[in-house]
Amino acid sequence: MKKTFANHSLSLLLGAGLLLPVAVLAHGTQEHKKSDSNAQPVLEQTAWGIAGTPTKIDRTVKVVMSDSMRFEPSSLQFKEGETVKFIVKNEGKLMHEFVLGTKDKNLEHADLMKKFPNMEHEEPYMAHVAPGKTTEMVWTFNRSGEFEFACLIAGHFDAGMRGPLRVAKSSGAEK
Numbered sequence: 747m748k749k750t751f752a753n754h755s756l757s758l759l760l761g762a763g764l765l766l767p768v769a770v771l772a773h774g775t776q777e778h779k780k781s782d783s784n785a786q787p788v789l790e791q792t793a794w795g796i797a798g799t800p801t802k803i804d805r806t807v808k809v810v811m812s813d814s815m816r817f818e819p820s821s822l823q824f825k826e827g828e829t830v831k832f833i834v835k836n837e838g839k840l841m842h843e844f845v846l847g848t849k850d851k852n853l854e855h856a857d858l859m860k861k862f863p864n865m866e867h868e869e870p871y872m873a874h875v876a877p878g879k880t881t882e883m884v885w886t887f888n889r890s891g892e893f894e895f896a897c898l899i900a901g902h903f904d905a906g907m908r909g910p911l912r913v914a915k916s917s918g919a920e921k
Contacts, residue, residue, distance in 0.1 A: 790870075793848050794893040794913070797870035798829040798884035806831045811875065811897065813838035815905035822909065826890040826916035832883045836875035842897050846871040846885060846911065852896045856903035863900050890915040 789797050807830055810818040824830060834844045845852060859865060868874075873883040896908035 791888075792871065793851075793889060794846055794871070794891070794911075795885055795887045795889055798831070798886040800831070800884050802829050802886075803831045803884060804828045806833060808833045808835070809844055809895075810834075811836045811838060811842040811844065811907075813840050815897070815902055815907040817844070817895065817897075817907065817909050820909045822895060822911045824887045824911075824913050826913055827886075827888060828913075829884065829886040832873065832885065833880060834873045834875055834883060835880040836877055839877045841877065841899060842875055842902065842907070843899060844873040844875070844883070844895060845898050846895050847893060849892075849894050852894055852898060852903070852908065856896070856898045856900075859898050859903075860900045887913045889913065 805824075805828060807822065809832055811834065812818075832844065836842045845855070847855070870883070871885060873881050875881050890913045893911040893913065894908055895911050896903050
């Protein structure tokens with residue numbers, strides 16, 4: 747029997763369908779691929795700030811993630827202009843992530859993660875932390891407003907793994 751392009755494509759699709767349950771678990775305990783560790787982060791301005799310079803840290807904040815789908819602390823407050831070094835620890839047995847953003851951007855990204863659980867991404871405002879591991883992230887909050895931090899792994903965001911993040915307007919006298 748000669749395989750046509752259509753038959754070959756159908757075989758590939760069926761095979762991929764059988765692997766779908768495996769794909770749903772893709773974030774299990776694996777970290778996202780890291781780019782060259784010597785590479786400088788892309789300094790792209792976002793509504794909630796910009797990648798921070800590790801030599802200009804104003805404050806260090808420890809954040810703990812757990813399989814109860816919660817963060818500790820459960821809310822964060824900063825001042826406009828503040829550069830923060832986050833030390834993010836995953837005390838759970840599942841992969842978790844710490845993502846800064848607006849509520850709308852985080853919701854949009856969480857929905858994409860449901861559709862594409864294998865999606866690889868690496869941004870300076872994201873920390874992907876394997877079970878039992880700790881990582882660091884530096885961010886400058888150069889815009890005031892109401893934002894949030896969240897774990898956008900499929901199911902985690904919907905389970906309530908997010909918290910409010912407030913950046914108070916700078917009085918101008920401090921920086």
